[in-house]
Amino acid sequence: MRSDTIKKGFERAPHRSLLRAVGLKDEDFAKPFIGIANSSVDIIPGHIHLREYGRIAADEIRKAGGVPFEFNTIGVDDGIAMGHPGMLYSLPSRELIADSIETMMNAHCLDALLCMPNCDKIVPGMLMGALRVDVPTVFVSGGPMRAGRRKDGTAIDLSAVFEAVGKRARGQITDEELLEIECTACPGAGSCAGMFTANSMNILCEAMGIALPGNGTAPALTPEREDLVRRAARRVVEIALDERFRMRRIVDEHAVHNAFVVDMAMGGSTNTVLHMLAIAKEANVSFDLRRIDELARRVAHVAKISPSLSTVHLEDVHAAGGVSAVLHEIARRGDVVRTAAVTITGETMGDRIAGARIRNPDVIRPLEQAYSPVGGLAILFGVWLPS
DSSP: OGGGGGTSSGGGHHHHHHHHHTTOOGGGGGSOEEEEEEOOOTTOTTTTTHHHHHHHHHHHHHHTTOEEEEEEOOOOOHHHHTTSGGGGGHHHHHHHHHHHHHHHHHHTTOSEEEEEOOSTTHHHHHHHHHHHHOSBEEEOOOOBOOOEEOTTOOEEOHHHHHHHHHHHHTTSSOHHHHHHHHHHSOOSSSBOSSSSHHHHHHHHHHHTTSBOTTTTTSOTTSHHHHHHHHHHHHHHHHTTTOGGGBHHHHSSHHHHHHHHHHHHHHTOOTHHHHHHHHHHHHTTOOOOHHHHHHHHTTSOBOBOOTTSSTTOOHHHHHHTTHHHHHHHHHTTSTTOSOTTOBOTTSSBHHHHHTTOOOSOTTTBOOGGGOSBSSOSOOOOOOOOOOO
16 A cells, blocks of 8 residues: 555555554555545635535545544635636645645555535645645545526526626616625535536546546535535546556546536636647646547537526436436547547446437437537637738
């Protein structure tokens, strides 16, 4: 075990003494040491519930025969940081999070890693840090927020509040109407209900095979999401000492390819390009802007989610079949999906999506009725002309 560095031999008596001080017993030194990188932050709705999910994960790891060590990372809520100098801290926070994971895992020689992100720059930051550490790793997010409901039953999310501010500035709605939207758009814990950066990245984690099916779409604070946390925790113990599941062996060129495929098919946040290129670099995978644009021309846009289509949210995509259904549909177009890519469950991506089907064609469209024959993102190129 990697953790033998801090727990085996008479020279490590001081190390074991310190570990006993945090509760370890004789029998624990023969077990794998599992890091839980938890981004629980009270000011971020997508993370407010992660403290409890961390407790659940630690309990499952103990039951499965591992020793959990939970540590935290910082987090910036882009929605709260927006519109003032706080936004200057958002992207740099990604690097701090990556550094934190690299530092905690390597300083303490932990054997495997369970990452619990959810929002904004936190997901890619954890991905980058985990790739640097390169131990068996499982990702499980906190899940998307459910859509809010106005008095008339209209489904809304955070984007509706931003739009309402503009309407109020133009005198198109009253203060009372703005307040109603403000108070109903974000009903509780979870990453914002639309296809913003948080949910886009959590969906891409699923497409890369480093998370279990449902990671990108199962709503927060549901029995299904809690079960996902439990299964992810058990799985990280199962693979903790298995070299086949080291992070860089899962996140390879095929995984990055599949991430961009689902991104194009679902019209993900443009921030995914920024983050996935950084992730690819950490994984030593060559993937540039021209390749992204070429791929977009081969992937049909089969799902539109808020803010692209304000009536559809992640809970609807989950009910319609989720990420697996999207990939299964896109795979009908030749070799676009890399079905031989390996996932942290040990199955290939092809095996994972084989039984998936679209359950609501109004949410996930079949190829023949795609919103567009090309992907939801495109890269624009130009030539600089001196004045």
